[in-house]
Amino acid sequence: MPNSDDELRKLKAVLEVSSGQEWQQTIRLLLRLIGEDPNREGLKRTPLRVAHSLQFLTSGYKQDPAKILNRCFKVKQDEMVIVKDIDVFSLCEHHLLPFIGKCHVAYMPKDRIIGLSKIPRLIDVFARRLQVQERLTTQIAEAINTHLQPLGVACVIEAHHLCMTMRGVQKQNAKAITSSMLGVFRSSDKTRSEFLTLIRSNLT
Ligand SMILES: [Zn+2]
8 A cells, every 4th residue: 555554543643533434534624625515415425435436546556467467378479469549547646636548558479468458457557546647658568578578568658637737737738648668669660660650540
């Protein structure tokens, strides 16, 4: 878990939060701090809903990427595998606001491949945590690199950050693009540009 047990105990003591009620009481306090009345009709079940929603959106901490990636198949395949336009939803760790976009992943197998559906599941393991887009991109590429040991991995994420569009600079269409290139995707211009061309093409 992200918090040390010790700090959690101290915070709970300061807030006088009873065990088992941490989430709901903290969200009630948050509603008070906003200037709202947590007892008014529309907000009565909000602490429970927000608790469930936040627990789901951060459920990736409890998931192990190895469990998804360890079921691979041995094959003789040396052509690039690409899964593109995968929806990504994550929470920025600076503002706890969503960032939303598309993720494109490719790898160049050496002797094993994974089921294509494993890649979106792997992305969710890391996206359902508090993130910065750069680290999310790197973690996805490195997990595939570690568990599949391919000749190379590429991961590109393009995303809109609500902390940029709803507040701060308020640029509605600003998109952040991050990439992580490992192995042949880093060393070979030809492989990298083939990947970049394919993720921009509508045919694949
Ligand atoms: Zn942010």
